[in-house]
Amino acid sequence: MLKKNRSKLLSFFLFALTFSNFAFAQRQNEITQPKQKVRTVTIPISIFTKKELRENQADELVQAGNIIVKENGDEQTILSIRSVTNAPLAMAVLIQDDLSSNANLQLKDIANFIRSLPRGSRVMVAYLRGGTFQIRQKFTEDLEKAAKSLRAVVSNSAAAPSSPYEGVDDALKRFDALPAGRRAILLISDGLDTSRGVEDSSPTQSLDLEQSIIKAQRKSVAVYSIYNAATLTDNGNSRLILNGQGSLNRISEETGGRAFFQGTSSPISFSRFFEDLDLLLNRQFALTYLSTHLEKGYYKTKVNSTNPDIKIEHSQGYFYR
Structure with a gap:
């Protein structure tokens, strides 16, 4: 740090x-x-x-x-x-619920990152599963409480959202009640939008992705994303992996955030990503x-x-x- x-x-x-x-x-x-x-x-x-x-x-x-x-x-x-380095930050932490089980090994790093945010920051924790947006913790200044609300992902296809960007839209609505200031989303996902079929899952074809970018820009919310394989990308299908990573990269780049990958596989550890993210937040x-x-x-x-x-x-x- x-x-x-x-x-x-x-x-x-x-x-x-x-x-x-x-x-x-x-x-x-x-x-x-x-x-x-x-x-x-x-x-x-x-x-x-x-x-x-x-x-x-x-x-x-x-x-x-x-x-x-x-x-x-x-x-x-x-x-x-x-x-604005030491200014409080409003951050929504969104985790896709069908991520591969290795994502559960990263919960400690995610919790430590939440605890490290500037005093006065507000954090929301939610899981993206099926067609629902499961809020584990509403926006709170109690960073310890937010960190403890994290849970293990389900890691099965029944929990897979058709599009993680529907969850991003839901999260963006929660920023409306907050005062102006630094705003961000941390999206941990494979980034793949299959709401209109696998054939239309590229970054340029996803309508949900396009709408999420527009809404995030309107609300001045930067989207930082971490790629981790999920149900459809855990089998090593390079086309789907690249579509998902390309989508994460697009929403992060166009909203002022950054996407973090470790090649085309799930990262062994998120710790280096959080070191990089800390550098980003300290240079705002x-x-x-x-x-x-x-x-x-x-x-x-x-x-x-x-x-x-x-x-x-x-x-x-x-x-x-």
């Missing part, structure tokens, strides 16, 4: 480095451009060096370079970027900018750095309502 002092130092450094550029850009815009109608937008981003991602170890100082945000291809004016920032787009609808976002060694992860878009 990362040391908090390193995280704070990095946050300060990034802020000091980029804010001076933002302030200068704003002064230039005030001088050279006429006033126009704008609105304020805040999006979560994660900032890393490529070396950190390879070695899973945080550097104390990072040359973030100039941060550039584009909305529907148009560059926007950045107002601020601030660290709230980026606020002025948008020149005033019409309601969906907007694509792209955030880059002028430093080629920097990688910035974020949701690929949001809905303005």
Whole structure:
């Protein structure tokens, strides 16, 4: 796990480095451009060096370079970027109930991850089985209680959901009653959507997957996913495995999260994944900018750095309502 002092130092450094550029850009815009109608937008981003991602170890100082945000291809004016590393997090932990039995060996790692979340975080635990969404623990700030609500998966076909993304939709509804802030889903699943048949289970054909991405973007919920084989993928069918992993990768990438795999087989341990996830959560920032787009609808976002060694992860878009 990362040391908090390193995280704070990095946050300060990034802020000091980029804010001076933002302030200068704003002064230039005030001088050279006429006033126009704008609105304020805040999006979560994660900032890393490529070396950190390879070695899973945080550097104390990072040359973030100039941060550039584009909305529907148009560059926007950045107002601020601030660290939210120690801010509470609302997280729904979703576990597919027909995962292979080796998933039960990971319960301790999952519980320890829940306990390690920042103070004030809210956690919900639910299992995806058949056509139902079984909530073991509603959103609670009692992280120990949430961790203890975990149970062994059933590991048989009778418990298999036709689509794990129906469960994601159900979980997303539970965020409506929560205050604004960091929001995430941890989805432990094989990612395979067979609701319209095995032949239509690819990441580009799943309507449930598409709807889950749209709804998660609307609610600013990042989806982090861990692949583990289940009923239809435990036999080593490479086509189904790749369809499932591709679907997990798509929902994570397009919502600002990340998908974790260990080749095409079930991981021996989740511990390395949780180390990586801890790094991700410790590098989150709230980026606020002025948008020149005033019409309601969906907007694509792209955030880059002028430093080629920097990688910035974020949701690929949001809905303005």
